[in-house]
Amino acid sequence: VGPTSSACLEELLACGVAAVRQAAAFALDPGEELRVEAKAHRNDLVTQVDRGVEERIAGHLEATGVPIHGEEAHRVEDFETYLGRAWVLDPIDGTLNYVATHRDWAISLALVDDGAPTVAVLADPVAGRLYTAIRGRGAWVQPLLEGSAGTDDAAPRALERLEDLPLSEGMLIAHYQLTQDAGIGQAIEASRGMRCYGAAALEMAEVAAGGAVVYAQPRLQPWDVAAGALLCAETGAALTRMDGAPFDVRRAGSLLVGTPTAHAEVLGHLRAVGD
Numbered sequence: 001v002g003p004t005s006s007a008c009l010e011e012l013l014a015c016g017v018a019a020v021r022q023a024a025a026f027a028l029d030p031g032e033e034l035r036v037e038a039k040a041h042r043n044d045l046v047t048q049v050d051r052g053v054e055e056r057i058a059g060h061l062e063a064t065g066v067p068i069h070g071e072e073a074h075r076v077e078d079f080e081t082y083l084g085r086a087w088v089l090d091p092i093d094g095t096l097n098y099v100a101t102h103r104d105w106a107i108s109l110a111l112v113d114d115g116a117p118t119v120a121v122l123a124d125p126v127a128g129r130l131y132t133a134i135r136g137r138g139a140w141v142q143p144l145l146e147g148s149a150g151t152d153d154a155a156p157r158a159l160e161r162l163e164d165l166p167l168s169e170g171m172l173i174a175h176y177q178l179t180q181d182a183g184i185g186q187a188i189e190a191s192r193g194m195r196c197y198g199a200a201a202l203e204m205a206e207v208a209a210g211g212a213v214v215y216a217q218p219r220l221q222p223w224d225v226a227a228g229a230l231l232c233a234e235t236g237a238a239l240t241r242m243d244g245a246p247f248d249v250r251r252a253g254s255l256l257v258g259t260p261t262a263h264a265e266v267l268g269h270l271r272a273v274g275d
């Protein structure tokens with residue numbers, strides 16, 4: 001592993017950033033009325049914009065020669081055990097929010113190599129923020145839209161390493177179905193308060209940026225978590241399944257991510273009621 005391979009990751013990051021910026025502009029202003037369809041159940045929605053974003057990004061990334069594993073149209077076969085490089089894409093994370101309120105949705109793209117996320121591009125288009133990361137080199141946030149060249153506020157700013165705050169000094173992000181779990185109930189009591197944004201990628205970015213000390217969610221897919229997992233790892237968050245098992249972004253399952261101390265506290269609450 002020498003300078004060539006790192007230059008290569010930077011090129012792939014630049015390509016991902018260009019693809020996501022272009023697709024975000026489209027999703028912010030698709031120029032036609034939304035057409036909403038239900039998939040597996042009545043709240044599992046997809047729109048022509050989800051599909052359009054995936055198509056646009058896939059088209060842009062074709063030149064990289066890396067296969068795409070995306071929520072709406074692209075699949076890498078046997079992804080759970082896939083080795084090598086793949087782009088993992090959630091064209092719109094938080095489709096329900098996109099349809100209902102037009103905010104709290106994200107575009108999440110990651111390059112995964114032998115199951116490990118190595119490049120992350122995560123856009124919060126309504127907030128105008130773009131998060132990026134390269135494995136082992138850090139995570140950054142910058143304006144989604146490119147400002148006038150040379151201005152300081154357009155440059156990527158490194159996300160600071162997380163202060164290892166306990167649950168009592170921060171917010172806990174969890175979803176309704178989890179609030180009825182006794183262990184999570186205890187953890188909510190021990191925290192400053194509970195929040196829920198309904199977009200897993202943004203919830204992970206919130207932990208990486210220090211806005212919440214922990215986030216728990218029972219069932220997530222690779223495209224929900226691949227980019228967020230790298231942002232969180234690069235800022236020093238602890239990341240496992242909700243039972244403490246190791247996390248593999250290639251497999252669907254639960255997620256518990258947070259500052260090392262808050263993460264351990266929540267695991268303790270979950271285990272205390274599980275015994």
Ligand code: 2AM
Pocket residue numbers: 043044071090092093094095096175198199200201219220221224
């Ligand atoms: P999505 O909007 O891309 O489907 C909402 O609670 C969060 O969980 C979102 O990140 C949503 O992603 C994700 N999610 C994963 N599987 C889901 C499902 N079957 N139905 C609704 N949301 C799902």
Ligand code: CA
Pocket residue numbers: 044045071095
């Ligand atoms: Ca979906």
Ligand code: CA
Pocket residue numbers: 090092093094200223224
């Ligand atoms: Ca999603």
Ligand code: CA
Pocket residue numbers: 050071090091092093094095
């Ligand atoms: Ca989606």
